[in-house]
Amino acid sequence: MNVKVENLEKNTSKIIVEVAAEDFEKALTSAYRKNRGRINVPGFRKGKAPQAMIEKIYGTGVFYEDAVNEILDSTYPQAMKESGLEIVSRPEINIEEIKRGEPLVYTAVVATKPPVELGQYKGINVEKADATVSVKEVNEEMKRLQKLNSRLVSVDDPEFKIRKEDIAYINFEGFVDGVAFEGGKGENYPLTIGSGSFIPGFEDQLIGHKAGDELDVNVTFPKDYQSSDLAGKAAVFKVKVNEIKYKEIPELDDDFAQDVSEFDTLKEYKASVKADLKSRKEKAAAQTNEDNILKAAVDNAKVEIPAAMIETTIDNMVQDMALRLQQSGLKLDQYLGYLGQTMEQFREGMRPEAEKNTKTRLVLEEIVKQEKISVSDEMLDQRVEQMAQSYKMSAEDVKKSLGSALEDMRKDLACQEAIDLLVAEAELTEPAKKSAAKAEPEADAEAKEE
Secondary structure (H helix, E strand, C coil): EEEEEEEECEEEEEEEEEEHHHHHHHHHHHHHHHHHHHHHHHHHCCCCCCCHHHHHHHHCCCHHHHHHHHHHHHHHHHHHHHHCCECCCEEEEEEEEECCCCEEEEEEEEEECCCCCCCCCCCCCCEECCCCEEEEEHHHHHHHHHCCCEEECCCCCCCCCCCCEEEEEEEEEEEEEEEEEEEEEEEEEEEEEECCCCCCCHHHHHCCCEEEEEEEEEEEEECCCEEECCCCCCEEEEEEEEEEEEEECCCHHHHHHHHHHHCHHHHHHHHHHHHHHHHHHHHHHHHHHHHHHHHHHHHHHHHHCCHHHHHHHCCCCHHHHHHHHHHHCHHHEEEEECCCCCCCHHHHHHHHHHHHHHHHHHHHHHHHHHCCCCCHHHHHHHHHHHHHHHHHHHHHHHHHHHHHHHHHHHHHHHHHHHHHHHHHHCCEEECCCCCCCHHHHHHHHHHHHH
């Protein structure tokens, strides 16, 4: 095999590969052996016809496609290494010369890693994310915990009318132009009023009705409704209210604290809730600070990213999405159907994120290079051990399953080291403080509650 490289414009290169005639001949023989059992030749038992006879009847190129695929699989990985290029895209393969008894020549056009011109990445100044916890936030969290610990109570009063956040158990059937449509019928369905789970306007029309009421609910399906047969059409739902339940919310007192926590008093429980909020906000603020610092470093850098590199990133994102959907028992084409999108539209929607992620990775890798950041085998082993514990596997099994991706993990760890460096070197400016007029009421409110 002979490999040459021709540099093209905009960080693309052409790898020219010449494969010896005898190697191409071996690939043809391999293709013949793989396919002969599926080819019928008069006068021969299936799978027993000689290669020359099959080629005479079906043409000399009958085995070319399989032979070429075998050649590409066996030679391209080595050609990549011999090229010395940092390839960042899938190859565009073209067969240049193919003839029996002569070398096979193919080319692979690839995108190469573009140079990155770093701007300021040390000492970046960003406003520090606010991690303070206000009285209002604590009170809202306490209300959320109240609702979380509420219980459903059946309504006995025949005059009780449905309110927002009540649960109405309903029978319903939908009609368009007087004809019932598929999927528009339900029995004793528990509908939380105000949840927005039904068509806009449906739930509001139940408010004020009582158990036993029968009514017509008039709605119009949204124009972007997932079923094109119903999108934008007016519908009438025949509804019967079977039962009403409401959420009984407990009082915020010491008994509540004792029921839902290990604390004896509401004051102690509330202090614990505030501490938990503080911890969560500090973690979120740290992540926000990191994101803002990284974004500034990336924005300060200049790089011209090859289009093929972006397309490869999108390919990987689509593949990852397909795998996640498969784990949920859904195929990608089904998901696109629910979205009402073509694959082209779906890919285009991913483009901004792909561009951002690609530039971010390139900038981080250049910082790793400039700062001479390296990840030792010990650091890599620690990460593998963490994965092993998480997946309940041995470290050796994790390494085997990762294979060549183990080195990708080393690069990921190096990039994280670069991010840690950016954060350590950054200058965080304290956010502007609230005016005394706004701060005092919160302080007074907390004093009153305590």
